[in-house]
Amino acid sequence: MDGLKGKTSVYVLSDSVGETADLVARAAISQFESSDTTTIRVPYVDDKTIVDEVIEKVINANGLIVFTIVLPEIRHYLLDQCSQRDVPVYDVLSPLLHMLEEKIDAPPKNETGLLYTLDEDYFKKVEAIEFAVKYDDGRDPRGILRADVVLVGVSRTSKTPLSQYLAHKRLKVANVPLVPEVDPPEELYSIPPERVIGLKINPEKLNGVRVERLKALGLKEQANYATFERIEEELSYAQSIMNKIGCTVIDVSERAVEETANLIYQSVHKK
Incomplete structure (x- = not known):
């Protein structure tokens, strides 16, 4: 032309x-x-x-x-x-x-x-995504009471990406990190245990993930965060909390985020 x-x-x-x-x-x-x-x-x-x-x-x-x-x-x-x-x-x-x-x-x-088309399903997804962001990483324990599902686990067990993935399936997800030095919020014990999903991981896998995380941040691999002693301490503490709650526990060691998310989604809908 x-x-x-x-x-x-x-x-x-x-x-x-x-x-x-x-x-x-x-x-x-x-x-x-x-x-x-x-x-x-x-x-x-x-x-x-x-x-x-x-x-x-x-x-x-x-x-x-x-x-x-x-x-x-x-x-x-x-x-x-x-x-x-x-x-x-x-x-x-x-x-x-x-x-x-x-x-x-x-x-x-x-x-x-x-x-x-902005239908009801669309707004549910947007609401769930906003919910996941607002109640990520234990920022506000009030989200635990409103969530469809609450994820608990030590650092680097994919709690945040799982929350976002499930949000796209219209589930309101809050997640809470389990750290030995910090008592979990009381709200965790006041909701039905079937609404809580514990995430566990084997020490070797977690060590590898945390070492890579430290590298990405430009920190030394020998930091306490990635030592096996610290990892064993955190995993033992997290397991005790999950036992106390009586929640379902999923091993994420060899699972992709999508696979774990589908297991959680099926578990929530089944119950």
Whole structure:
């Protein structure tokens, strides 16, 4: 297109937020060196008047249109007007919709914004993620009383990543580190033990994890944090607390975070 040889504008139209079409346009523009090309997003195009206004601007700017409009009436009108006025236009979705329609043998819904529907499930996930951040690492023991599940264990047993992973499964998770010098919060003993999951790990594995952590922080490997004597002390203390609570205990020594998270998720739902 001649317009892309110099300065031009790509008008991105959508009957939703327009993010998909905008990403496609930007991806294409990035392939042209020193191209002085801008994108102008026009979301929620659900009226022919808006289409007419945009086409006038495109003509004046010597630009082009990229769109993801699924409403048939608006889409057809836009294509018809662009054809009549010789405005370059690119339909992002229709070719793929037609291909899928043939393969699936069913018509598309032609509903706007389905990709970004903010339903109840979405808000539950956001709430769970915020909960996991707020009640991470024993910051506020009040979270223990509100949590769907509470993770307990010594440092470096993946409590935080597990909390976040489970949050994406809509579970509100609090986690509490078990340290010999600090008594665990009383709230741990006031909730049903089935809501608590203990995480244990073998000393050799924990030593390796902690040594790598110290290296990443630029500290000496010989620090007390990673010695077997300290590790054995912490693991013994943590086991005594878990026994006192009477909670389920999962060995994370040879398990990926995803595997452990699935075990916890199944355990919580089963009970």
